[in-house]
Amino acid sequence: MIAYKSTTSDRIKDFIHKGIDIHRQEIQYASDPFWKNLRNCSTELWLDTGDMEEAAKIWTTEMSALTTNNTLLNKEIQKGIYDDYITEANGILKEMDPGLRILEIAFILNARHGMRLVERFGGKVSVELHTDFAHDFDGIVEYGQRFFEICPNHFIIKVPYTATGLLGARRLRELGVAINFTLEFSARQNALVAAIAKPNYLNVFLGRLGSYMVDNNLGDGKLVGEKATLSAQKIVNYFKQQNPNPTKLIAASLRNAGQLDNLAGVDVFTIPTKVAADGKETLSGDFTSRTEEIYPVTLNPGISADEIGFSKFWEVSQQELDLAEELARDLPADAEELVKRARNKGCADMFPELSEAEFRTIKADGKIPVHEKWAKRIAAGELAIDTLLNLAGLASFATDQEKLDERIMKIIS
Numbered sequence: 001m002i003a004y005k006s007t008t009s010d011r012i013k014d015f016i017h018k019g020i021d022i023h024r025q026e027i028q029y030a031s032d033p034f035w036k037n038l039r040n041c042s043t044e045l046w047l048d049t050g051d052m053e054e055a056a057k058i059w060t061t062e063m064s065a066l067t068t069n070n071t072l073l074n075k076e077i078q079k080g081i082y083d084d085y086i087t088e089a090n091g092i093l094k095e096m097d098p099g100l101r102i103l104e105i106a107f108i109l110n111a112r113h114g115m116r117l118v119e120r121f122g123g124k125v126s127v128e129l130h131t132d133f134a135h136d137f138d139g140i141v142e143y144g145q146r147f148f149e150i151c152p153n154h155f156i157i158k159v160p161y162t163a164t165g166l167l168g169a170r171r172l173r174e175l176g177v178a179i180n181f182t183l184e185f186s187a188r189q190n191a192l193v194a195a196i197a198k199p200n201y202l203n204v205f206l207g208r209l210g211s212y213m214v215d216n217n218l219g220d221g222k223l224v225g226e227k228a229t230l231s232a233q234k235i236v237n238y239f240k241q242q243n244p245n246p247t248k249l250i251a252a253s254l255r256n257a258g259q260l261d262n263l264a265g266v267d268v269f270t271i272p273t274k275v276a277a278d279g280k281e282t283l284s285g286d287f288t289s290r291t292e293e294i295y296p297v298t299l300n301p302g303i304s305a306d307e308i309g310f311s312k313f314w315e316v317s318q319q320e321l322d323l324a325e326e327l328a329r330d331l332p333a334d335a336e337e338l339v340k341r342a343r344n345k346g347c348a349d350m351f352p353e354l355s356e357a358e359f360r361t362i363k364a365d366g367k368i369p370v371h372e373k374w375a376k377r378i379a380a381g382e383l384a385i386d387t388l389l390n391l392a393g394l395a396s397f398a399t400d401q402e403k404l405d406e407r408i409m410k411i412i413s
Contacts, residue, residue, distance in 0.1 A: 009146060009149075011092060012092070012104070012108060013149070013150060015088075015089065015092060015108065016108055016111045016112050016115060016150055017115065017150075020115045020116065020119050021119060022115065022118045022119050022122075022151065022154065024119070027056065027120065029059050029060055029061055029121075030060060030061065031060055031061045031062065032060040032061075032062065032280075033285065034279075034280055034283075034285040035060050035062035035063065036062050037285050037286065037287045038062075038260065038264060038269075038285075038287045039062040040287070041264040041265045041287050041288065041289045042265060042267075042289070043263075043264060043265060043266055043267065043268065043269055044064055044065070044248070044267065044268040044269070045062055045063045045064065045268075045269055045271065046063065046064065046065040046066060046067055046123075046126075046250075046268060046269065046270045046271065047059065047063060047065075047066045047067070047270070047271055047272075047273060047276065048066075048067050048072075048252070048254070048270040048271055048272045048273075049066065049068075049072060049272065049273050050066070050068040050072040050073055050075065050076045050113060050117070051072075051075070051076065051273070052116065052117065052120055054273045055117075055120075055121065055273060056120070056121075057273065057277070058271075058273050058276045058277065059121055063121075063123065064123045064124060065123045065124040065125060065126065065156070066117050066121060066123060066124075066125050066126070067125070067126035067158075067180070067252075067270045068110075068113065068114065068117075068125065068126060068127060068128065069126075069128045069158065069182070069397060070128055070130075070131055070397040070398075070400045070401045070404070071396070071397060071400040073109070073110055073113060073128070073404065074400040074401070074403050074404040076113060077109060077404050077407055078403070078404075078407065082109055082112070082113075083411055085109070085112065086105055086109070086407075086408055086411045086412065087411060087412070089104075089105045089108050089109075090105065090411070090412040093105065098412075101412070102405050102408050102409055102412075103130060103132065103405075105408050105412070106130055106401070106404060106405060106408060107130065107143060107146070107147075109404075109408075110127050110128065110147075111127065111147060111150045111151075111155075114127040114150075114151065114154075114155060115150070115151060118151060118154045118155075123154070124154050124155070124156055125151075125154055125155060125156070126155075126156045126157075126158050126180045126201075127147050127155055127156070127157060127158065128157075128158035128182070128397075129143055129144065129147075129157065129158065129159060129160070130143070130401060131160075131394070131397050131398040131401040132401075134160050134162050134164070134165065134394055134398075135162055135163075135164045135335065136164065137164050137167060137168050137171075137334070137335070140159060140164065140165065140168030140169070140171075140172070141168055141171050141172060141175075144157045144159065144168070144169075144172045144177055144179075145172065145175060145177060148172075148177040148178065152178075155178070156178045156179065156180045156200060156201065157172065157177055157178065157179055157180065158179075158180045158181075158182045159172070159179055159180075159181055159182065159197070159199075160181075160182055160183045160393075160394060160397075161181065161182065161183045161184050161189060161193065161390050162335070162394070163335035163336075163338045163339050163351055164334075164335040165181070165197075166192065166193065166196045166197050166335075166338065167196070167197075167331070167332065167334070167335060167338065169181055169193075169197035169199055170196055170197045170198065170331065173197065173198050173199060173200075173245075178200045179197065179199035179200050179201070180199065180200065180201040180202075180203070180250070181193045181197050181199040181201065181202040181203065182202075182203050182252075183203070183205065183390050183393045183394060183397075184202060184203050184204055184205070184232075184386075184390070185204060185205055185208065185209060185228070185313070185385075185386040185389045185390060186204070186228055186232070186312060186313045186314070186386035187204075187228060187231040187232040187234070187235045187313070187314050187315070187316050188235075188312060188315070188316045188317070188320045188350070188386070189350070189386055189387075189390070190202050190203075190204065190232045190235055190236055190249070191235045191239070191316050191320060191321060191324045192320075192323070192324045192327070192350070194235065194236050194238075194239035194240070194243070194247050194324075195239055195242075195324035195325055195327065195328040196324065196327050196328050196331070198239075198243045198244070198245070198247060198328075199247055200245065200246075200247065200248065201247070201248050201249075201250050201267075201268060202236065202247060202248075202249060202250065203249070203250045203252040203270075204225065204228055204229045204232045204249070204250075204251060204252065204253075205252050205253040205389070205393065206224075206225025206226065206228060206229045206251055206252065206253055206254070206259070206263075207225055207252075207253035207254060207255035207259075208225075208253055208367060208368065208389055208393070209221075209224045209225040209228055209313060209385075209389070210222065210224050210225050210255065211255075211367075211368050212368055212369070212371070212385060212389060213299075215368045216368075216370065216371035216372070217300060218299060218300060218303050218308060218371065219297065219298055219299040219300050219303065220298060220300075222297065222298075223262070223295040223296065223297050224297050224313065225253075225255075225259070226259065226262045226263055226293075226295050227294070227295045227297055227313070227314050228313040228314045229249070229251050229263055229266060230263070230266070230290070230291060230293060230294075230295070230314075231313075231314035231315070231316075232249055232314075233249050233266055233267065233291055235316055236248070236249045236267070239324075248267035248268050249266060249267045249268065250266075250267065250268040250269070250270055251263045251266045251268065251269050251270070252270045253270075254269065254270070254271055254272060254275045255275070256275065256278070257275055257278040257279035257281075257282050257283055258283075259275070260275070260279045260283060260287075261283055261287065261290070262290055262293075262295070263290060264287040264288060264289055264290050265288075265289030265290055265291040266291065297310075307375070307378070307379045308371070308375075308378060308379075308385065309349075309378055309381075309384045309385060312349075312384050312385065312386060313385070313386060319345055319346050319347060320347055320350070322345070323341070323342055323345045323347050326341075326345075327341065327342075338351075339351040348381070348382065349378075349381055349382060349383050349384040349387060350384070350387060351387070352377075352382060352383045352384075352387055353382075354391075359391070359395070361373060362388070362391050362392050362395050363392075363395035363396075363398070363399065365392065366392065366396060367392055367393060367396045368389075368392065369388050369389065369392050371385075374388055
């Protein structure tokens with residue numbers, strides 16, 4: 001928990017907007033039949049990058065948004081292109097406590113880069129909260145509002161999948177803030193998100209599902225993410241009918257061009273530029289909706305589907321569905337109550353209890369956890385791969401956020 005308060009927001013907003021005109025688009029982009037065919041499957045096309053030059057090579061009129069995150073933003077900051085801007089930002093915040101000043105400059109950088117993307121491409125941009133707010137309700141709400149106020153017609157605020165994030169995003173939606181709820185890995189996680197937070201967008205990070213299976217020698221990884229994503233699309237469609245504003249599913253973390261074909265018809269793609277370029281080169285462009293497909297997936301010999309909770313990527317149990325609907329009807333007062341009610345409902349593996357040492361292990365192992373370290377707890381139903389991947393994703397983003405913060409600190413010291 002960080003102690004903070006609203007700053008001189010008008011001055012900061014003016015500083016972020018300085019020299020940017022989002023009402024003009026720097027470059028006029030053309031249509032492309034390849035992307036038009038995919039767009040005709042009712043799939044929105046977003047680019048998954050913060051690199052403006054790389055995005056400009058791919059962008060067409062069929063594309064409507066770009067998405068950044070702590071990792072992608074850090075890549076841009078580490079290029080040094082904002083070093084002078086950091087110094088200038090420090091000058092207007094020099095009376096602020098140093099710890100809060102770093103947090104505030106990180107916010108400014110995220111918003112500024114997002115504004116530059118809007119100016120250049122004219123679409124919407126997902127901007128992500130500082131990782132220190134993952135479990136801070138007040139921080140999520142305050143900074144989520146502040147991000148949105150910077151560019152309300154274009155910014156979509158990313159809130160991470162945590163118990164606090166679910167409640168914070170719900171509050172932001174009630175305040176009219178556009179939300180992209182992020183770091184989900186299964187249909188059942190998205191059932192909770194769609195019911196409780198009711199965001200504009202939510203995700204399946206499908207590429208990491210396949211990587212987990214391959215890296216841990218559990219299976220070939222083929223079509224695992226696709227199967228989970230199509231199942232999540234069905235559960236999102238179910239809750240979409242109950243939400244005041246439609247909630248759309250994002251197929252995120254695409255790893256290869258074939259997934260553009262295999263998942264055509266899903267609400268939204270966030271496409272890395274390499275995958276987009278490979279798709280143009282290798283695919284016919286004759287897309288048709290795949291949303292009714294049920295893809296086969298295989299495990300390696302000797303691997304028990306029950307022991308690793310394999311089906312939890314795409315199955316939503318009646319207990320989990322009931323939990324989602326009960327929490328939506330009777331919103332918990334805080335994250336602690338939400339977790340307690342989930343555990344009482346028999347869904348403890350959705351919000352596992354871990355020690356500080358276990359969190360350090362997750363962080364040290366990176367985006368893809370080492371399965372054997374968690375196999376016993378997974379088999380016992382205390383933990384699940386989707387929650388493990390979520391925790392690893394949070395830790396990975398936190399690591400990149402720390403690197404960004406360290407660069408800020410070095411410049412302003």
